Amino acid sequence: MSRLLRLAAWAAMAAAAPCAAQEASPPRGNWFQEHVRLAGEASASMSTTEASAEGWFNYSDYENSTVRSLRLSLVGEVTFSERVALITEVRTLQFERPEAYALYVRIRPWVSQALDIHVGRIPPTFGSFPRRLYVADNPLIGMPLAFQYLTSNRADAVPASADELVSMRARGWRSDFSIGNPTEGPGLPIANALRWDSGLQVRWQRDPVTVYGAVTQGTIGDPRLSDDNGGPQLSARVVVAPHPIIALGASVADGPYLARGLAAQLPGPGGLRSHRQQAVGGDVELSRDRWLVRGEVVWNRWNQPAFDGASVRDLDALGSMLEMKYRLWPGLYAAGRVERLGFSDVATTLGPRAWDAPVTRLEVGGGWAVRRQLLLKAVWQRNRREGGRVRASDLGAVQVVTWF
Amino acid sequence: MVLTRRVAIAALVTTTLVAVMQAPAGTQGATGTLRGRFALPAATGHDHRPALIEPRVAPRPRQTRVGVVYLEVAPSEAFEQPVAARQRMDQRNETFVPHVLAIRTGTTVDFPNSDRIYHNVFSLSPTRKFDLGRYAVGRSKAVRFDRPGVVRVFCDIHSHMSAFILVFSHRYFAVTQPDGTFQLPPVPTGTYMLAGWYEGEVRANRQVVVRSGETTVADLPVP
Numbered sequence: 001m002s003r004l005l006r007l008a009a010w011a012a013m014a015a016a017a018p019c020a021a022q023e024a025s026p027p028r029g030n031w032f033q034e035h036v037r038l039a040g041e042a043s044a045s046m047s048t049t050e051a052s053a054e055g056w057f058n059y060s061d062y063e064n065s066t067v068r069s070l071r072l073s074l075v076g077e078v079t080f081s082e083r084v085a086l087i088t089e090v091r092t093l094q095f096e097r098p099e100a101y102a103l104y105v106r107i108r109p110w111v112s113q114a115l116d117i118h119v120g121r122i123p124p125t126f127g128s129f130p131r132r133l134y135v136a137d138n139p140l141i142g143m144p145l146a147f148q149y150l151t152s153n154r155a156d157a158v159p160a161s162a163d164e165l166v167s168m169r170a171r172g173w174r175s176d177f178s179i180g181n182p183t184e185g186p187g188l189p190i191a192n193a194l195r196w197d198s199g200l201q202v203r204w205q206r207d208p209v210t211v212y213g214a215v216t217q218g219t220i221g222d223p224r225l226s227d228d229n230g231g232p233q234l235s236a237r238v239v240v241a242p243h244p245i246i247a248l249g250a251s252v253a254d255g256p257y258l259a260r261g262l263a264a265q266l267p268g269p270g271g272l273r274s275h276r277q278q279a280v281g282g283d284v285e286l287s288r289d290r291w292l293v294r295g296e297v298v299w300n301r302w303n304q305p306a307f308d309g310a311s312v313r314d315l316d317a318l319g320s321m322l323e324m325k326y327r328l329w330p331g332l333y334a335a336g337r338v339e340r341l342g343f344s345d346v347a348t349t350l351g352p353r354a355w356d357a358p359v360t361r362l363e364v365g366g367g368w369a370v371r372r373q374l375l376l377k378a379v380w381q382r383n384r385r386e387g388g389r390v391r392a393s394d395l396g397a398v399q400v401v402t403w404f
Numbered sequence: 405m406v407l408t409r410r411v412a413i414a415a416l417v418t419t420t421l422v423a424v425m426q427a428p429a430g431t432q433g434a435t436g437t438l439r440g441r442f443a444l445p446a447a448t449g450h451d452h453r454p455a456l457i458e459p460r461v462a463p464r465p466r467q468t469r470v471g472v473v474y475l476e477v478a479p480s481e482a483f484e485q486p487v488a489a490r491q492r493m494d495q496r497n498e499t500f501v502p503h504v505l506a507i508r509t510g511t512t513v514d515f516p517n518s519d520r521i522y523h524n525v526f527s528l529s530p531t532r533k534f535d536l537g538r539y540a541v542g543r544s545k546a547v548r549f550d551r552p553g554v555v556r557v558f559c560d561i562h563s564h565m566s567a568f569i570l571v572f573s574h575r576y577f578a579v580t581q582p583d584g585t586f587q588l589p590p591v592p593t594g595t596y597m598l599a600g601w602y603e604g605e606v607r608a609n610r611q612v613v614v615r616s617g618e619t620t621v622a623d624l625p626v627p
Contacts, residue, residue: 030446037454077454087456106459116459123457131457203459207520244522244540287522289537327560330526330533372528372558 037077040404043135044070047397055390056173057359057383060148060194061186062093067141067381067397070094073101082111089133102196114205121225122201125214125235126251128283128296130193134403139292139325139335140363141379141399146298146319147193149341151356153302153315155188155222156181156259161308162346162355165315170357170388179307180262188221188257190279190300190317190341197223199232212237219257219277221300229263229272231256245288251281257302268311275303275312290327296320315355316344331369338362357387375401436614439587440622442471442580442600445607467503471602472570473586473624474506474577476609479594487511490546493557493567495523500557500567502579509550509573516544524560531555531571554604570601600624 051058051065058065073091080086089102104120124130129147132138142148150172152165157180159165168175172187199216213236218224220235233255241247257277258266268274283296298319306313321339328334340360345352365379377399385391487510494501496518507513515525517539525545526535531553536545538561549555552573559565570577576596578586591614600608608624 039454075454075456077456085459087454089456102456108459133456244520244538287538289539290535292538327524327535327537330535331528369528372556 035079037079039075041073041075041134041136041401042071042403043399043401045141045397045399047395049393049395051173053390054393054395055170055383055385055388056150057361057385057393058142058148058381059150059173059186060143061150061189061192062194063186064094066143066148066194067379067395067399071135075102083108114203116203118201118203119199121196121198122214122216124191124193124196124220124223125201125212125216125237126220126253126279127191127193127237127281127298128249128285128294130191135399135401136375136403139323139333139367139377140337140365141377141397142337142361142363142381143193144296144319144321144323144337145339145341145359145361146190146296146300146321148189149359150175150187150189151317151343152187153304153356154181154185155228155257156185156261158258158262158305162306162313162348163350165304165313165346165355166348166353168356169354170385170390172356179265179305180259188302190298190319191220191281192223195223197233198225208241210239210241216255219255220253220279221277221302222257228259229256230260231273233277245286247285249281249283249285251279251283253277253279258305262305266305266311267307268305270311275305277302292325294323313346314344315346317356318342328366332366334364334366336362336364354386357385359386360384373403377401434593434616435590436593436616437587437619438591438598438612438614438622439585439619440473440598440624442473442584442586442602442608442624444469444471444580444584445602467499467501468582469603470502470504470582471580471584471586471600471607472504472506472577473580473588473598473600474570474572475574475588475591476597476599478574478576478596479592480574490514492516493569494518495525495559495565498559498562498565500559500565502567504568504570504579506570506572506577506579507549508575509552509571510548511571512546512548513569514544514546517541522561523565525557526560527555527557529553529555532569535560556604568604598622598624 045067047067058067060066071093073089075089078086085106090098091101092098102121104118104122107117129144152168152172152175154175157177159177160179174184175187176184197216197218201214204211216233217227219233235253237251239249256273258272258275263272279300281298286293300317302315304313304315319341323337325333325335342358343354343356346355362382363379367375367377369375380396383393487508489511491507491511492514493505494516517523520541522538522540524538531551532549532555534547549571552571555569557567576588576591578588580586593614593616595613598610598612599606612620612622614620
């Protein structure tokens with residue numbers, strides 16, 4: 001019996017020894033554990049008002065409301081070596097067919113240099129908000145107007161006149177023009193934070209500066225998996241963080257945005273490539289103690305084809321937002337965001353009018369981390385629009401977010 | 405003369421206090437040594453989410469994982485002296501150092517920021533909830549831990565940063581060496597339940613008998 005115990009003790013010690021040593025040197029053979037990282041996130045939002053009743057203020061190009069949605073995502077990172085990694089996010093909204101929102105290879109040519117090349121469906125280059133990928137990174141439930149609100153402008157259909165254009169004011173959730181795709185469909189947001197573009201991105205960092213440059217298939221308002229007009233978008237971003245308290249960012253983007261299906265109907269000699277989306281953005285983040293303040297401004301121009309005079313009509317938009325978060329107590333915070341999305345005037349037969357209806361939004365609320373990986377949010381949102389059938393909408397919303 | 409008497413009294417009081425604090429709990433003098441090896445479980449996977457957008461600029465140093473071994477029910481003195489110790493949990497290279505800190509109730513832990521970036525140390529653990537807010541390099545904030553239990557520490561800015569603070573109401577605990585070996589402070593003679601904690605869980609426990617003047621070797625294999 002004692003011999004058996006000694007044998008068991010010896011076996012236990014023998015088994016324990018390599019386990020203890022594993023910390024000093026990673027276990028051999030467990031490639032998955034060493035090279036694969038997985039994370040999942042689930043969020044469910046519910047608002048007091050349906051999207052149709054609230055005037056589609058929170059509608060996205062996925063044709064659901066961002067304050068009434070169910071989102072499940074699985075994020076994976078496979079590190080093949082110090083130089084090469086594969087990153088992906090597979091996501092489903094409302095239990096619809098899962099889609100790879102992100103799928104790219106990260107290459108670091110020189111290990112000692114913070115220079116990365118991303119190829120595939122890559123992270124957004126333009127703006128600050130789209131880089132807040134995880135739901136918990138957004139202190140509120142709604143998204144900033146500049147990165148979600150659907151304007152009436154479309155990539156595959158254009159109006160025959162300025163009058164037709166303004167007739168679609170506040171109809172971005174289901175826009176309809178006489179030239180091009182005759183089917184009603186969602187218009188373009190200035191920058192789409194819910195969809196990633198495909199292409200190549202270079203990222204270089206040397207404190208306190210980080211620089212991004214990208215060539216992609218789509219545009220910031222219409223990120224695409226494949227090219228639809230033969231012209232790439234160029235975008236760049238610079239972030240300077242001179243002190244931990246502050247980070248300043250500036251972004252630019254320029255690329256043709258119209259779909260190939262419109263090519264034969266375009267006026268003028270320029271073709272698809274002469275109708276571009278151009279945007280400039282600036283953002284700032286200030287943080288200290290329990291405060292976090294973010295501000296972002298995006299100026300955007302679409303060169304829309306015009307058939308009633310000049311061959312190009314400039315549709316300008318300016319989105320601006322200020323967001324604050326204050327941590328009241330461990331796990332409990334209050335937050336608020338105020339923002340406005342304005343549009344330039346176009347000449348109509350009735351005089352100059354904004355080409356889409358300007359929108360203002362105030363969202364206030366808070367979050368409570370019940371546990372480290374379980375966050376509850378509640379917000380109240382006030383929307384006002386200077387046009388359209390529904391001009392005002394006040395709603396409440398709650399959201400639960402969990403991740404692993 | 406008065407001064408000499410005062411000095412003598414002060415010396416006596418100090419000596420007594422030191423003796424009381426140094427003495428093992430329970431039956432003073434009748435203690436034994438308790439040491440052994442806690443077979444640390446294999447490291448689990450990464451406890452943070454993938455870097456989906458921003459890659460890590462520099463690989464963080466691989467922290468050595470350690471365990472904590474302690475007596476589940478420990479003898480206590482009738483008038484246990486409260487500790488007024490200070491410990492330190494640093495923030496370096498987006499990592500809490502050390503990853504595991506074991507302290508006694510009453511200990512104050514300093515959380516200095518030794519990084520060039522902001523950190524926001526917080527905990528939602530019922531044992532001690534706190535939120536130190538954001539502060540930059542060179543600054544430090546402190547938290548006092550008055551209740552026994554496990555405190556999970558995080559950074560609100562960097563989700564990959566985490567650490568543990570184990571707060572004990574007695575002194576019979578030890579953080580293991582990286583190879584799992586440990587030795588507790590002198591333990592009063594008796595029979596105890598020894599527990600091995602690792603990364604948030606009690607992974608092993610066993611009964612041990614401590615005899616006066618003897619060394620008890622108690623290894624903790626994982627069940």
